[in-house]
Amino acid sequence: MKSEILAALRSADGYVSGQELCEKFGVSRTAVWKAINQLKQAGYEIEAVQNKGYHIVSSPDILSKTELESNRKTAWVGEEIYYFDSTDSTNTRAKRLAEDGSVHGTLVVADEQTGGRGRRGRAWESQKGVSIYMSLVLKPEIDPNNASMLTLITAMAVAGGIEKTTGLECKIKWPNDIVVHGKKVCGILTEMSTQMDYINYIVIGIGINVQNESFPEEIREVATSLRIESGKKQKRAAIIEAVWEEFEKYYDIYLKTEDMQGLVGEYDQKLANMNKQVRVLDPKDPYEGTARGITPKGELIVDTWEARKLVSSGEVSVRGLYG
Ligand code: BTX
Numbered sequence: 001m002k003s004e005i006l007a008a009l010r011s012a013d014g015y016v017s018g019q020e021l022c023e024k025f026g027v028s029r030t031a032v033w034k035a036i037n038q039l040k041q042a043g044y045e046i047e048a049v050q051n052k053g054y055h056i057v058s059s060p061d062i063l064s065k066t067e068l069e070s071n072r073k074t075a076w077v078g079e080e081i082y083y084f085d086s087t088d089s090t091n092t093r094a095k096r097l098a099e100d101g102s103v104h105g106t107l108v109v110a111d112e113q114t115g116g117r118g119r120r121g122r123a124w125e126s127q128k129g130v131s132i133y134m135s136l137v138l139k140p141e142i143d144p145n146n147a148s149m150l151t152l153i154t155a156m157a158v159a160g161g162i163e164k165t166t167g168l169e170c171k172i173k174w175p176n177d178i179v180v181h182g183k184k185v186c187g188i189l190t191e192m193s194t195q196m197d198y199i200n201y202i203v204i205g206i207g208i209n210v211q212n213e214s215f216p217e218e219i220r221e222v223a224t225s226l227r228i229e230s231g232k233k234q235k236r237a238a239i240i241e242a243v244w245e246e247f248e249k250y251y252d253i254y255l256k257t258e259d260m261q262g263l264v265g266e267y268d269q270k271l272a273n274m275n276k277q278v279r280v281l282d283p284k285d286p287y288e289g290t291a292r293g294i295t296p297k298g299e300l301i302v303d304t305w306e307a308r309k310l311v312s313s314g315e316v317s318v319r320g321l322y323g
Helices: 002-011 018-025 029-041 065-071 090-099 149-166 226-230 236-257 264-270
Strands: 045-049 053-058 081-084 107-110 132-138 171-173 177-180 183-194 199-208 277-281 287-294 300-303 308-311 315-318
Touching (some): 002 018, 002 029, 002 065, 018 029, 065 081, 065 236, 090 183, 090 199, 132 236, 149 236, 149 264, 183 226, 264 287, 287 308
Antiparallel strands (some): 171 177, 277 287, 277 315
């Protein structure tokens, strides 16, 4: 009920009368009054004027199930939302939920992670109250070989969502980082559980630095936040909603061909590595070349002095990008 009232207050031009809210949600005036008080206690500034009704003056950067649900405009992402003030890792939580039968589109969001994970056992700095830590459960009927491209469409969705809410230009460092002004603002961790030719579930984890004003010594050189880059505080719930709206759009295009065919042009425009020197850290044979965009299968095209190579996994480090 709190989510619905919050959504009604947000979408109203001016005041919404208590009577209107009672009728809309089929509840008593006391129930509306109680819900409004709970919202006020949570930090929303709501004005109540006699004979006019309620009006939302401001909402701070709150993360809660109510805030997330009242912002939700997506078709299927976030139909089930799990919110935690603190958890070990939203990816770990989402994996457990997926194994316990949670549906396609289940979203896990946390205000803090005590064991945030990056790729290959690396850690993800997950301070409380400032950033976005979230994971989506997918149970798609696609070929497991095509699943890695979901990381690429997620990167496009994050870039689009951030641009729409903050106006900051985002670039994608293939395959899974989003950079603003050359520094990392977001990381994506995709994990999958499969049978031979069948996907049990996929969990896509996204970490976005939003309100951070500084970073620990080890990552100070590479990391940045939306606040640092825009000079303004941003609202995490609005960014979360924008990212998933973008995700649904790109996911539909991806599903048509189960690859990046319909998205190559747009992806390449966002590619930070485009026409830049990259070093491909192939464990057997590292090499250097110039990145020329992606293939419809999501591989990075790298022209070396002797041949064109297609990189489908492994790490690509970009010279000059991080200063
Ligand atoms: P990655 O392995 O590409 O990046 C990890 C590296 O990035 C670290 O070794 C460090 O150098 C740097 N780093 C760590 N924390 C930050 C940060 N906050 N901002 C910028 N750079 C940082 C990227 O892995 C994938 C990260 C996914 C994180 C999400 S959060 C929600 C979900 N739950 C979870 O445990 N992981 C994902």
